[in-house]
Amino acid sequence: MSTVLVIGAGGVSSVCVHKMAMNADIFSDIHLASRTKSKCDTIAASVKQRTGVDVATYEIDAEEVPAMVNLIKKVQPSLVVNLALPYQDLPIMDACLAAGVDYLDTANYEPKDEAKFEYSWQWAYHDRFKQAGIMALLGSGFDPGVTSVFTMWLKKHKLKTIRTLDILDCNGGDHGQAFATNFNPEINIREVTAPARHWENGEFVETPAMARKVEFDFEGVGPKNMYMMYHEELESLAKFNPEMERARFWMTFGDEYIKHLTVLQNVGMTSIEPIKYKGKEIIPLQFLAAVLPKPETLGETTKGNTNIGCIATGEALDGSGEKTFYIKNICSHEAAYEETGNQAVSYTTGVPAMIGSAMVVQGLWKGDGVFNVEEMDPDPFMDMLNKHGLPWTVEELDGPVNF
Structure with missing residues (x-):
């Protein structure tokens, strides 16, 4: 069983955290943080009502790397699940590197000032993640994912x-x-x-x-x-x-x-x-x-x-x-x-985020460096899709x- 820290409190995060709570044999402790703590609290209350599982909540600006590092060290998760905005991918990856913790997201980095989304910025982190002995798994949503x-x-x-x-x-x-x-x-x-x-x-x-x-x-x-x-x-x-x-x-x-x-x-x-x-x-x-x-x-x-x-x-x-x-x-x-x-658009992204997280924390998908889901064995992921709503x-x- 593993402790996870989820960043972001939108619809996708809500689905992912609910599904993690429904799989307590995999995710023993769930922590949720976003810029607006009240959104985290709303999700946590729904999770508690539906599953009986407690979710710890925090306020965090994901672009503030030192604050992110402090939160990661406080929570001590085995995985940080980035369900925030694509602009925040790189600072969260920086925080994971500094704290020595695995990273997962559902969408690639996009700069704020240009409508251009591509993997080059995140692929450039491969050697640093490899040297740190940790894994970054990119694109574990529906599309990509x-x-x-x-x-x-x-x-x-x-x-x-x-x-x-x-x-x-x-x-x-x-x-x-x-x-x-x-x-x-x-x-x-x-x-x-x-x-x-x-x-x-x-x-x-x-x-x-x-x-x-x-x-x-x-x-x-x-x-x-x-x-x-x-x-x-x-x-x-x-x-x-x-x-x-x-x-x-x-x-x-x-x-x-x-x-x-x-x-x-x-x-x-x-x-x-x-x-x-x-x-x-x-x-x-x-x-x-x-x-x-x-x-x-x-x-x-x-x-x-x-x-x-x-x-x-x-x-x-x-x-x-x-x-x-x-x-x-x-x-x-x-x-x-x-x-x-x-609704289903959030569901179809949030469930794969949970499944990708399960792949990483259970060691079914592993490696040192930055990887896309295409590089991993599809079979255990496909099995979990059938079992968990997709x-x-x-x-x-x-x-x-x-x-």
Whole structure:
């Protein structure tokens, strides 16, 4: 059994901490910290009510490395689980290095002043983590995370090589709001408005944001428009599957979301460039995020399913020629809320964060240095998905998809 320190108190953190408490045989002591302690207290109260498990809470600014080091030394966890904002990845990694503790996150580093998320900054920590004899596990959410593990499971059990890969992320839920994001608004909008990039013939090809739209019929949801965009697992999947000819990421958005986002973008509300307002400097996107509904408040009203998976084509392991497989999970917003008080977008990221943490603290995934989930054995992670609320299915398709 292990002590863990979770940083961040949003919807994903709430799910992760609830699920950790439901697995007390793995996580003996759970500690939760964020900039706003009252948010931690709210999560802790829900966990206590649902599971009977006590969660210790703290106030911390994750960007203050000395304070983080002091908190880690006070708690003495075997793992720090970073579920804060991507801007805070590097200071939390610095704190883990200084304290000599393993690290895990669900999303790669992104600088505050540029909508650019990539792994280079975190991969650069590999030698320091290796020398310290500790592990950093990157991207243990759903995408990145489960989609990465799905891909490597297919490569271990079904395909000798992967020629093409399409990751399909569909949220078929309806929260009843005119416009709201299902995870941190600032991160969500920065992702969506950034130029699209996909991997093709050994390099990334850039296209305008939201320029490529395809309709796809998702099981448990129905036909939805999905848009090609960039997502960080494309970078790591391309690195660990050098034979891959093409890899793309698709995400669904409703017409109302696109309409509102287009207007907000046109009037400058999605900008991350500081402006002066009544003598104070503000960032429009941060102001917008402050007035939008909080993702953690959407659980009660959100109905429907998510459907997230991978379609991979490549040379079959059994030597029977080229084959295409579709591996996916369908998650109910209502079931997620009933279990943890959070909607399925938070659930599908928070559960894999718990599972990745279990892999590390139990020693099923181990190593000295910085690693992505693609580098680990997919099998124990896949087994835990089935047991802890995210069951998956795999099917062989008639042939490659032609989007």
